[in-house]
Amino acid sequence: MAEKEIALLKEQITRLDEKNFDLEAWKNHTLIFLERIFGKDSSKIKMIKDLHYDYSSWSLRDTAAAGKTKDKDPVRMQADEILRATVAELESLGLPENKKEQEKVWELLQDELTGKQVKEIEALQKSEDPEKTEKIAIILEKLEKENLALIIAKLLTT
Structure with a gap:
């Protein structure tokens, strides 16, 4: 589970009330x-980056027209909601899988394989074929040893 991450985010939620x-x-x-x-x-990062106070004349006029400031700061309320949703996501679904590693593998394969081989592997990967691992291995076995060694070396060093 993501206990440490949830604790960090909950601490950020409490800091909103400082x-x-x-x-x-x-x-x-x-x-x-x-x-x-x-x-x-x-x-989530974009949402947090977009948080800001609106000091435009319209915003100030609306606050003055209401005769008082709002009970709760709308920016803090929005920040609170973003983090509460994020915590709920982590509690329910856990930490996200690391997709970047898969993207690196695909980049390396695209560099070293022909377009046809890449398409065949992509099709097999997306299929429900119970023997897809073996079929992908057959495609990779057709590569020269040097190319296969180069792919593995790049995977280990990136």
Whole structure:
């Protein structure tokens, strides 16, 4: 399970209620944690980066027209919801699988195999064929030893 990650995010949720809350500092801490957990391309990171206070004249006018400030800071409320959803996701689904490793493997295969071989392997991978592993192995066995050794060496060094 993702106990450590959940604990970090829950700590960030509690920091939202600090009296001397600094949004930018909070965002920086949170982004570090989210990048480590979900990777740099996560939609959660974009949502946190997009959090900001609106100091436009319309926003200020609407606040003044209401006669008082809102009970709860809308930016903090949004941040709270993002992190609560993230914690719920981790509690329910666990940590995300590392897709980047698979992408690296595919890049290496595309560099070393012919287009036809790559298409055959992709089709087998997506199929429900119970013998797909053996069939992929047959395609790879047709490679020259040097090419196969090069693929394995690149996998180990990237």
